[in-house]
Amino acid sequence: MTANNIDVMMDGLAAKARVAAGVLARTPAAAKTGALLAAAAAIRARAEAIKSANQLDMDDSRSKSLSNALLDRLELTDGRIEAMAKGIEDVAALADPVGQTMAAWDRPNGLKIERVRTPIGVIGIIYESRPNVTADAAALCLKSGNAVILRGGSESARSSRAIVEAILAGLAAAALPEDAVQMVPTTDRAAVGKMLTMTGAIDVIIPRGGQALTERVMKESRVPTFLHLIGLCHTYIHGLADPAKARSIVLNAKMRRTGICGATETLLVDRDVASSMLPPIIDDLIKAGCEVRGDEAVRALDRRVNSATPQDWDTEYLDAILAVKTVDGLYDAMAHIAHHGSSHTESIITEDRAAAEKFMDGLDSAIVMHNASTQFADGGEFGMGAEIGIATGKLHARGPVGVEQLTTFKYKVRGTGQVRP
Amino acid sequence: MTANNIDVMMDGLAAKARVAAGVLARTPAAAKTGALLAAAAAIRARAEAIKSANQLDMDDSRSKSLSNALLDRLELTDGRIEAMAKGIEDVAALADPVGQTMAAWDRPNGLKIERVRTPIGVIGIIYESRPNVTADAAALCLKSGNAVILRGGSESARSSRAIVEAILAGLAAAALPEDAVQMVPTTDRAAVGKMLTMTGAIDVIIPRGGQALTERVMKESRVPTFLHLIGLCHTYIHGLADPAKARSIVLNAKMRRTGICGATETLLVDRDVASSMLPPIIDDLIKAGCEVRGDEAVRALDRRVNSATPQDWDTEYLDAILAVKTVDGLYDAMAHIAHHGSSHTESIITEDRAAAEKFMDGLDSAIVMHNASTQFADGGEFGMGAEIGIATGKLHARGPVGVEQLTTFKYKVRGTGQVRP
Numbered sequence: 001m002t003a004n005n006i007d008v009m010m011d012g013l014a015a016k017a018r019v020a021a022g023v024l025a026r027t028p029a030a031a032k033t034g035a036l037l038a039a040a041a042a043i044r045a046r047a048e049a050i051k052s053a054n055q056l057d058m059d060d061s062r063s064k065s066l067s068n069a070l071l072d073r074l075e076l077t078d079g080r081i082e083a084m085a086k087g088i089e090d091v092a093a094l095a096d097p098v099g100q101t102m103a104a105w106d107r108p109n110g111l112k113i114e115r116v117r118t119p120i121g122v123i124g125i126i127y128e129s130r131p132n133v134t135a136d137a138a139a140l141c142l143k144s145g146n147a148v149i150l151r152g153g154s155e156s157a158r159s160s161r162a163i164v165e166a167i168l169a170g171l172a173a174a175a176l177p178e179d180a181v182q183m184v185p186t187t188d189r190a191a192v193g194k195m196l197t198m199t200g201a202i203d204v205i206i207p208r209g210g211q212a213l214t215e216r217v218m219k220e221s222r223v224p225t226f227l228h229l230i231g232l233c234h235t236y237i238h239g240l241a242d243p244a245k246a247r248s249i250v251l252n253a254k255m256r257r258t259g260i261c262g263a264t265e266t267l268l269v270d271r272d273v274a275s276s277m278l279p280p281i282i283d284d285l286i287k288a289g290c291e292v293r294g295d296e297a298v299r300a301l302d303r304r305v306n307s308a309t310p311q312d313w314d315t316e317y318l319d320a321i322l323a324v325k326t327v328d329g330l331y332d333a334m335a336h337i338a339h340h341g342s343s344h345t346e347s348i349i350t351e352d353r354a355a356a357e358k359f360m361d362g363l364d365s366a367i368v369m370h371n372a373s374t375q376f377a378d379g380g381e382f383g384m385g386a387e388i389g390i391a392t393g394k395l396h397a398r399g400p401v402g403v404e405q406l407t408t409f410k411y412k413v414r415g416t417g418q419v420r421p
Numbered sequence: 422m423t424a425n426n427i428d429v430m431m432d433g434l435a436a437k438a439r440v441a442a443g444v445l446a447r448t449p450a451a452a453k454t455g456a457l458l459a460a461a462a463a464i465r466a467r468a469e470a471i472k473s474a475n476q477l478d479m480d481d482s483r484s485k486s487l488s489n490a491l492l493d494r495l496e497l498t499d500g501r502i503e504a505m506a507k508g509i510e511d512v513a514a515l516a517d518p519v520g521q522t523m524a525a526w527d528r529p530n531g532l533k534i535e536r537v538r539t540p541i542g543v544i545g546i547i548y549e550s551r552p553n554v555t556a557d558a559a560a561l562c563l564k565s566g567n568a569v570i571l572r573g574g575s576e577s578a579r580s581s582r583a584i585v586e587a588i589l590a591g592l593a594a595a596a597l598p599e600d601a602v603q604m605v606p607t608t609d610r611a612a613v614g615k616m617l618t619m620t621g622a623i624d625v626i627i628p629r630g631g632q633a634l635t636e637r638v639m640k641e642s643r644v645p646t647f648l649h650l651i652g653l654c655h656t657y658i659h660g661l662a663d664p665a666k667a668r669s670i671v672l673n674a675k676m677r678r679t680g681i682c683g684a685t686e687t688l689l690v691d692r693d694v695a696s697s698m699l700p701p702i703i704d705d706l707i708k709a710g711c712e713v714r715g716d717e718a719v720r721a722l723d724r725r726v727n728s729a730t731p732q733d734w735d736t737e738y739l740d741a742i743l744a745v746k747t748v749d750g751l752y753d754a755m756a757h758i759a760h761h762g763s764s765h766t767e768s769i770i771t772e773d774r775a776a777a778e779k780f781m782d783g784l785d786s787a788i789v790m791h792n793a794s795t796q797f798a799d800g801g802e803f804g805m806g807a808e809i810g811i812a813t814g815k816l817h818a819r820g821p822v823g824v825e826q827l828t829t830f831k832y833k834v835r836g837t838g839q840v841r842p
Contacts, residue, residue, distance in 0.1 A: 022759075026783060074757035107804055109840065111793060117783065137772075199639075203815055218620075224645065224816050252840035338443075347834075360833045362447060372532060372836030375685055381841065382832070383528055393748065394541055394624055394829045395645050396817040408815045411803070412781045413768075415793030417666035417671035 020179035021147035029096035039170025040085040053162035091139040094385040115346040119145030121203040127274035128209035129153030144406035154187035168184035196221040231261030239270040239351035262377030294324040345377040366399040435622035441600035442568035457513035460591025461506040474583035482495035512560040515806040540566030542624040549630035550574030565827035575608035617642040652682030653763040659771035660691040683798030715745040766798040787820040
């Protein structure tokens with residue numbers, strides 16, 4: 001397609017999405033739930049067709065010698081297809097956010113004011129070759145009453161298309177407009193560039209993918225975004241930490257899954273308890289296959305610890321590597337986090353409640369924790385249901401982005417003829 | 422200053438603002454209140470100095486033959502200086518939003534999750550030559566725990582500087598960092614361009630001024646913004662309206678103040694009640710000095726009504742002009758508003774509650790009203806205290822932007838050693 005054709009095509013897509021959004025905004029909860037349950041059923045019923053489409057994507061990707069990590073993310077097994085269907089059912093079971101009263105109050109002149117949740121409108125999702133994002137994103141947007149324009153990676157185009165077909169069957173079963181879930185029908189990168197300029201037509205853009213994608217969106221987008229930059233999360237062992245809690249939390253925070261944004265990347269430990277608390281923790285980590293990089297004080301405790309360089313304090317490994325630094329108490333730890341952190345998630349391990357409150361009050365991170373693993377930084381673990389990611393920006397959505405974060409609000413003002421003096 | 426000097430200067434300003442924001446975020450409510458009350462007292466104590474500075478601004482502006490409207494906005498009288506001081510005291514008296522628990526819940530694994538209001542950080546305000554915005558904006562940002570960078574119009578530079586000096590005296594009296602309120606010390610327009618690129622250093626930019634300023638900010642800003650585009654507000658007289666309510670509300674909605682964004686610009690009226698309801702309304706408006714522009718059906722009712730052109734349905738007059746159109750019932754009215762409106766504020770006049778609810782549910786405007794004047798679209802009238810404007814965007818802040826809208830939130834997670842399975 002020429003750039004002009006892409007512009008025209010995308011404008012048409014967005015115009016249809018806006019009309020569908022108007023319908024969805026007034027669709028009762030039961031109809032949206034019905035569409036989601038029908039979509040889940042359609043995904044199960046079409047599992048073979050989805051796998052066939054995925055097989056073609058996999059074959060192409062193998063012939064292009066793409067990395068094993070990418071192939072793994074791309075592959076749809078029976079288990080993963082069932083998980084997608086179950087994920088849509090979980091979203092269907094969530095409380096409908098639209099129409100919820102967020103606040104209500106009366107004015108002295110008798111006006112009754114109510115703040116009510118409403119859908120945002122049209123949401124653009126730009127993602128890489130993870131076909132399951134197609135199902136997750138469509139389900140969350142539909143539940144929250146938004147139309148969605150999906151722009152997936154080229155390697156997963158056929159898989160995503162097969163999943164979208166199942167979701168469209170769900171929409172049709174509930175007599176909802178199929179334009180509520182649209183996929184950009186070209187993998188031309190110019191379509192992404194166009195999306196990022198469509199202020200007014202697309203209300204918010206959410207990129208789901210690696211740093212290169214996020215940075216492109218951050219740099220280019222004229223449309224508001226919910227971005228996830230990096231998750232350089234810290235766990236801090238305070239001088240009054242319980243050693244057993246510290247040991248189990250650190251191992252979990254680093255090693256449960258190393259590739260998620262809530263994984264701890266830097267461990268801070270108070271200097272005066274380093275020699276008593278760290279040795280078993282380092283031993284656990286190394287036995288679990290983690291490389292430990294430490295400052296001089298840490299290296300003195302275990303000769304298997306590699307030397308940390310200044311760059312380590314600023315690195316999100318997303319891997320089985322942990323940087324460990326000794327600090328001089330609470331404020332030194334907080335200063336390190338404020339300087340090197342990404343304002344994502346930080347946890348303090350301590351039995352001193354006052355220190356924990358100072359830590360949680362003083363740090364400007366989306367999630368601050370006391371005696372818990374940073375791996376809990378997740379919408380599902382927060383009880384918010386499925387999420388489309390963790391936003392590291394401060395406005396509108398911060399932390400897990402679930403159905404509530406995909407809504408906005410309006411004010412309803414009910415009077416009896418009041419005029420303003 | 423050279424462009425490079427401006428860059429360096431602005432970067433320095435923002436760095437100091439970030440440090441001050443860190444202090445303000447942890448400042449108890451009482452200290453912020455104390456600073457605001459001291460600032461109000463300083464404005465009163467320095468009234469003569471402020472008037473002298475303003476006189477110089479006025480003299481310059483007169484010599485440049487600026488418009489009377491601009492001169493009026495620029496002028497500071499004793500009454501306006503007292504109103505500024507009182508406005509700061511009103512903000513001081515508001516509930517402190519920072520630290521408020523927005524939600525709290527427990528998870529089955531024992532984690533206690535709390536969502537707590539926090540300041541946004543560093544706010545940039547770009548405004549035109551209304552010196553009172555200096556006081557309003559500084560007070561609202563301070564109350565909400567944010568540092569602010571003020572960039573006022575060149576015509577009011579000396580007036581604004583004198584007001585900032587009084588506010589700095591208030592900060593000093595409460596031992597708060599003076600860098601919490603900084604004014605850009607140059608009226609070079611390049612400083613505005615620089616501000617709009619300072620992602621990460623400035624968290625949100627709020628323009629206060631005419632459409633040219635807002636459009637520049639919308640077009641250029643890389644920093645998130647709270648924008649007020651236009652307020653093309655509608656009042657709709659439904660077939661089951663109470664004629665007396667319709668009459669008093671329409672006159673007020675249009676004529677109480679014609680220059681505010683909540684003023685009604687277009688009146689819609691059901692065709693079958695136009696001849697019974699409109700004549701006294703048109704008569705009231707014309708006697709009050711309003712030009713009425715109507716479609717053919719409206720003109721047939723009163724020969725003083727001018728002919729409306731299609732452009733009238735898309736015009737925010739901000740003046741004593743009202744466009745009047747007959748419509749074919751509720752859905753025709755809603756379709757007109759959806760097509761021509763600015764999603765700001767719309768009001769339905771009716772005794773039919775079901776019609777009112779359909780109107781309020783069906784329109785995607787920040788504020789929807791039943792039997793009330795659109796002129797109530799105002800943070801003060803909503804009971805939110807002072808506001809920095811009405812946001813017409815959908816994300817984070819929508820409608821009046823008061824101290825709550827100048828905050829964000831974080832999650833505090835309190836555990837007892839939990840790890841994620």
